[in-house]
Amino acid sequence: MKIPRRFDFHIALSLPAIGMVVAFFVVPMLVIARVSFDHYVSGGQQLSALSLDNYGSALTDSLSAGAIGRTIYLTAVVTILTMLASYPIAYFLARLQSRWRAMLLTLTVAPLLTAEVVRIYGWIVVLGDNGLVNSALMSSGLIDTPLRLVYNETGTIIALVEILMPYAILTLFSSMITFNLSLEEAAGSLGAGRYRTFVRVTLPLSLPGVAVATLLVVVLTISSYVTPTLLGGGRVFTAAVEVYRQAMEVLNWPLAAALAVLLLLGSGIVLVIYSRLAKRLEMLTYG
């Protein structure tokens, strides 16, 4: 039994973090919302106004509107591929009991230690015209001319999947090791086969982790612009790429802000759906 307290000291523990989030997140978000209604004058200068012109040009301008559609498509493809590629590794790692686990975990984290630009560089070498894949395919006689695998959407998707995999694997792995392996052992000793144990015990238990990992991958894909910029070769225009270009190159801050607000709304909708989904899954698992 808990003795009721008048003041819970735990509230005080959360104050520094709340202050930081307000100063470095809440205020900037409010400023974006405000600037998105301003009137663009010239590079880095805007007049205080209350107009919807920026949203109009963001949604009707063919480049901006196309960028929004491209973002949705790219996010769906990348997220599905990333989760499909990450789950087996996470499951494999969580089940591994030997000293290999620490080493393989380090190998999984290793790509994360490498800057995104470097891995993009690596993919250019692997997928380029005289890269690993094309020289292997050409010397085996399967193709005569090199496949175009970089500076387009194919290269962007391949690199994004690989770049986001460690995040998904680590999230899935940490959720998989929190549920007790003895549950699987119990299922096994009660006569369930390996497949049945996976489908009936492991998979349902890992679903909250899958939801969280998927959420992470979706959001990271939506906001990624380093990979689409460098590996897309100027052909892959996502909303995030366009925000950066408008903010840093064109210096049209009101338009960048309007695009960012649309991006925030889009990811916000996804987040609401996922948080409902995650809650329902939690109820199914623990309820």
Added chain:
Amino acid sequence: MSGPSRTDRRRQRRVSPSSLAWRLLILLLYAFLLAPVIVGLVISFSSANNLAFPPPGWSLKWYAALLENVEFKEGLIFSLQLAVAAMILAVLFGVAVALAATRGRFPGREMLLNLVTLPLITPAVAIGLGLLLVVAPLGLLGSLPVLLGAHVLLTTPFVTRIVAAGISATPPDYEEAAGSLGASPAVRFRRVLLPIILPSIIASAAMSFIISMGETAITLFIIADKATLPVVMFRFVTGRTDPQLAALSVVFMGFTLVAVMVAQSTIGGLGRLAHVAGK
């Protein structure tokens, strides 16, 4: 955690066709995951001035070129300072919030977790743009407190999530038992909960360091002339395509790898300490 029993080990030794296919799948996925890193490592020793693979010959000239690159050296030092400072602050903030959200008894704990996690699930370009719009008019572009704040904002959710999961997985029974024996909240945390969740804290600190070291998307918006290493590399990769960047990435990986190894040895060391203290 105890190792597998003898019967388990015997069962694992039998290799069926399905488990062979399973191992092949894992191998292929790892090959995919590690391909750019390994290829980058190989290319860093290339004697060519382009990115031809396999390299026509071997040399250390790209590492020698690194030693003379002042921009890279300054970027590396700045990134290391920023990442360590961000890690310390993120652990302090993150553990405190995780504790409040899981063990506190006040309304709005769920909302508190969501608030702290929000920056993590917000498109980084929006955060970057927002910070730019706030600090540029104030003349604070590239200032250390702003950069540090941005990095802590981005790393604290990782610490909070990982540590909160660790605390949630720990039944409150132990702390309540200690409490009923007269232990104060501070003692309950330090002597009971902390030893249990220490691995999560260390893991989250390492994660926070890694995130801060590699952060490019937000930093690009608020950086001035003094750039972090990934930002220097971003500018470099758009300008040139020779193996010097690969050599730099190998050095970069070396630094972060040392940090991870320190963290891992700390887990072992502190884990043993906690075990002794527990007795």
